[in-house]
Amino acid sequence: MEISKKQFSFLITHYNRPDDLLQCLTAIKSLNISNSEIVVCDDASQDEHLKTIQNYAIDQLLVSQNNQGLAANINKGIKACQGEYIIYCQEDFLLSPQISRILPECLDLLQQGKLDMIRFTSNFAFNKLFPLTNAVSLIPKFSFQNFLQNYYQYSDHPFVTKKSFYHRYGTYLEQTSGRYGETEYAIRILKSNAKIGITKQRLASTIAGSQSVLVNESIAANKEYTLNKKWVKIARAFRLYLEYILYNKSKRGLVTYKNFRK
Numbered sequence: 001m002e003i004s005k006k007q008f009s010f011l012i013t014h015y016n017r018p019d020d021l022l023q024c025l026t027a028i029k030s031l032n033i034s035n036s037e038i039v040v041c042d043d044a045s046q047d048e049h050l051k052t053i054q055n056y057a058i059d060q061l062l063v064s065q066n067n068q069g070l071a072a073n074i075n076k077g078i079k080a081c082q083g084e085y086i087i088y089c090q091e092d093f094l095l096s097p098q099i100s101r102i103l104p105e106c107l108d109l110l111q112q113g114k115l116d117m118i119r120f121t122s123n124f125a126f127n128k129l130f131p132l133t134n135a136v137s138l139i140p141k142f143s144f145q146n147f148l149q150n151y152y153q154y155s156d157h158p159f160v161t162k163k164s165f166y167h168r169y170g171t172y173l174e175q176t177s178g179r180y181g182e183t184e185y186a187i188r189i190l191k192s193n194a195k196i197g198i199t200k201q202r203l204a205s206t207i208a209g210s211q212s213v214l215v216n217e218s219i220a221a222n223k224e225y226t227l228n229k230k231w232v233k234i235a236r237a238f239r240l241y242l243e244y245i246l247y248n249k250s251k252r253g254l255v256t257y258k259n260f261r262k
Contacts, residue, residue: 008036009083018052021091041077071172071181092210096203115197117161120204151240158204177260
């Protein structure tokens with residue numbers, strides 16, 4: 001597929017998972033989007049892993065001298081991206097070939113201002129969505145039907161957006177652990193006027209056997225899932241509503257979450 005007069009940056013964040021990264025790159029190349037670049041931001045992986053990925057077909061490989069966390073890694077990549085559009089993907093995700101088919105539809109929605117970001121997948125099924133096209137729906141800012149999901153409109157799962165999105169809504173809060181940073185940015189976006197969409201089909205999937213870095217950030221995170229999942233979801237929703245109420249845009253911080261990088 002080739003989309004004329006468009007330039008895309010595939011932004012991939014990486015840390016110590018070269019095998020996953022290779023699979024991620026292979027999936028991206030299979031999309032056959034010729035007017036694009038691949039930017040990989042490495043967050044100070046071990047030397048043996050860096051030597052491996054340096055042999056991969058990557059247009060820009062940015063390497064941090066010290067591990068700074070996911071937020072700083074994404075911010076670094078955003079600055080380096082030369083494309084008008086950024087397709088973001090962590091190294092443990094595979095993009096579906098179907099993205100090539102619906103990408104023009106996504107670009108139309110972004111160009112017309114009907115959406116500011118379009119997600120390709122979600123861990124949570126939104127009960128209420130507003131269909132915009134055959135392939136893409138708008139996630140409402142608030143819906144009682146999405147009571148348990150309202151705060152998951154933004155996620156660092158794969159998505160496409162304009163690079164200008166970050167000039168308008170800000171970049172990620174650095175010196176934060178992954179879960180803290182993602183949650184803070186999700187609330188920041190929810191309190192803004194940004195319109196987030198999602199594809200009706202899941203067009204990205206995690207690589208089988210790959211373990212998320214977030215799982216090991218705290219002992220509490222591992223224990224959380226031993227509780228009754230239904231009550232965990234309800235408690236988490238109320239916790240996020242509280243964070244939304246208390247959120248200070250200028251100070252940028254969470255009240256009930258612990259930042260494990262401090």
